[in-house]
Amino acid sequence: MQRMIAERLQDALLPFQHTLREHALAIDSDPRSISRVLDSGVPFHQFAGLPREFASDPLRVDGEALYLTSCEERVIATEILATGDASMVVGAPGASMSGVLIDALGSNRQRERFYSRVAERPIWTFFGLTEPNRGSDAASLETLVDGDGSGEGRLIGHKKFVGNAARAEIGVVFARFRPGPLGIGAVLVETDRRGFEATPLKTLGFRGVQLSEIQLDAVPVVGADLLGEHLTPSRRGILGAVQVFNALRPVVGALGLGIASAGLDYVRRERRSLRQDEAATMENFDARLQTVRALVRRAAALVDNGQADGAMSSAAKVLSVELASAVTQQMPRLVGGAIRWEHPYLDKLRRDVGALELMEGTSLIQRQNVATGYLQRGLGAARVAK
Ligand SMILES: Cc1cc2nc3c(=O)[nH]c(=O)nc-3n(C[C@H](O)[C@H](O)[C@H](O)COP(=O)(O)OP(=O)(O)OC[C@H]3O[C@@H](n4cnc5c(N)ncnc54)[C@H](O)[C@@H]3O)c2cc1C
Known part of the structure; x- marks a missing residue:
């Protein structure tokens, strides 16, 4: 078998x-x-x-x-x-x-342009949505393409907290092409274009992601850069961003599971024998890990079946961050000592959880998604959230 x-x-x-x-x-x-x-x-x-x-x-x-x-x-x-x-x-x-956005919105030519480059050798890519003044609220972006709405023009704006951008070769930037909610779209741009400048930010957690800020100073774009040029404006704009977030949120949930498991593994390596109360704490975490893992996989299966409405993915992310946070909070008590000096790996895990809480939306926003799912579709969507 x-x-x-x-x-x-x-x-x-x-x-x-x-x-x-x-x-x-x-x-x-x-x-x-x-x-x-x-x-x-x-x-x-x-x-x-x-x-x-x-x-x-x-x-x-x-x-x-x-x-x-x-x-x-x-x-x-x-x-x-x-x-x-x-x-x-x-x-x-x-x-x-x-890549997930290009899978959802890209034309065959755009897929070829993007993936042939990623396949050729190890390169970084970026996903430029979040802005310093507007956060990741796609509906109110300030970055714009100053053309006639066809996709051709100059990309002007400022993106912040974008993973890997300072070392990326190609990626997508969300921008406004016209006023109104249907005026948002995403363009595929190479980072060596005139006017594109990305610099790394100093961060506390998830430092391997090299969060960056991007200045877009009249970067030239053409119609062929606009993702989903073959789709209607309603299908290629904010909906595209929402589709990506819904599809990737279970993956963010899996990152939380990874951090929680890493913390538990570390405690087990450091403490060969545990007191009864400590062993009970570990057993409780193990049980929660199994439960949240099942939820993350269920949310992923819904994405693959085309049934994801976002609520299950949000619940998976909230509960996984909560678990990783609880594990990393308990760790100093379980291993003893000052974690920053004596257990720098645990200190790193703790800082990583802080970044994970923000990534793809805070727990508060995820809870709102679950509540919306409940109000619109009933208990199936909401039973999983506290
Ligand atoms: C490690 C990491 C990687 C990232 N990678 C990328 C990337 O590659 N590309 C990209 O574009 N962005 C990226 N980001 C940015 C990230 O997606 C956003 O920071 C995140 O979605 C939070 O959105 P926001 O900044 O708009 O904050 P908000 O959603 O505005 O939240 C800010 C604060 O306000 C609170 N809040 C929000 N709404 C309400 C409300 N209605 N009522 C009460 N309180 C509220 C929140 O809980 C939070 O405390 C990354 C962030 C991190 C940490």
């Missing part, structure tokens, strides 16, 4: 989890040292989210090629790798969030 996908991925990816963990603190103290991880034998191109037609050397497990393009495969692989270092999973080269 064929082994379950989770078990097979666990066996295949475990060595890479260990490698990521070995490098986690070095990346945390200097995100530029990522080049050492790239040379460490971790096959990042196999986790890069390349569709079948662009993946010449996919991950092979028990002889079968796995492309990790379904949400279910992604959450399983993400949890395993994030147990090594969650920030490296998001900070690795590959198609990342922009």
Whole structure:
């Protein structure tokens, strides 16, 4: 009988989890040292989210090629790798969030333009939505394309907290083309265009992601850059951003599972024997881990079946961040000592949870999504949230 996908991925990816963990603190103290991880034998191109037609050397497990393009495969692989270092999973080269947007909205030509570049060698990509004045509220973006609405013009604006942008070669930028909610769209841009400048930000958590800010000083764009040029304006704008967030939120949930597992693993390595009350705490965390994992995988399955309405994904993200937060809060008590000095790895995990809380929307916003799901569709959507 064929082994379950989770078990097979666990066996295949475990060595890479260990490698990521070995490098986690070095990346945390200097995100530029990522080049050492790239040379460490971790096959990042196999986790890069390349569709079948662009993946010449996919991950092979028990002889079968796995492309990790379904949400279910992604959450399983993400949890395993994030147990090594969650920030490296998001900070690795590959198609990342922009790939998901291109899958949803891109024309064949845009897919070719983007993926052939990502497949050729390890490069970073970026997803430019969040702005310093408007946050990630896509409906009120200030960045604009000053043309006639056709997509041709100059891209003008300022993006902030965008992962990997300072080292990316290509990515997407959300901008306003016309007034009104249907006037938002996303353009595919190369970072060597005139007027594009991205610089890294100093951050406390998830430092492997190298959050950046982007100045867009009249970057030239043409009609062929507008994602979804073949779609109606209602299908290519904010809806595109919402689709990406709904599809990726279970993956963010898997990052939280990874951080929680990493914390629990660390405690077990440090403390060979536990007092009864401590053992009970660990058992309780293990049980919660199983429950939240089931929820994350359920949310991923809904995405793959085209049934995701966002509520389950939001619940998965909230509960996974809550678990990672609870584990990392308890860790100092379980290992003893001052974590910042004596257990820098735990200190890093704690800081990473803070970033995860913000990533793709805070818990408060996720709870609002669950509540909206409940009000619109009934208990099935809301039972999972506290
Ligand atoms: C590690 C990391 C990676 C990221 N990567 C990217 C990226 O690649 N691309 C990108 O574009 N962005 C990225 N971001 C930015 C991120 O998506 C946003 O910061 C996040 O979605 C939060 O949105 P916001 O900044 O608009 O905050 P808001 O949603 O405005 O929240 C700000 C505060 O206000 C509170 N709040 C919001 N609404 C309400 C309300 N109705 N009632 C009461 N309180 C409220 C929130 O709980 C929060 O405390 C990244 C962020 C992090 C931390």
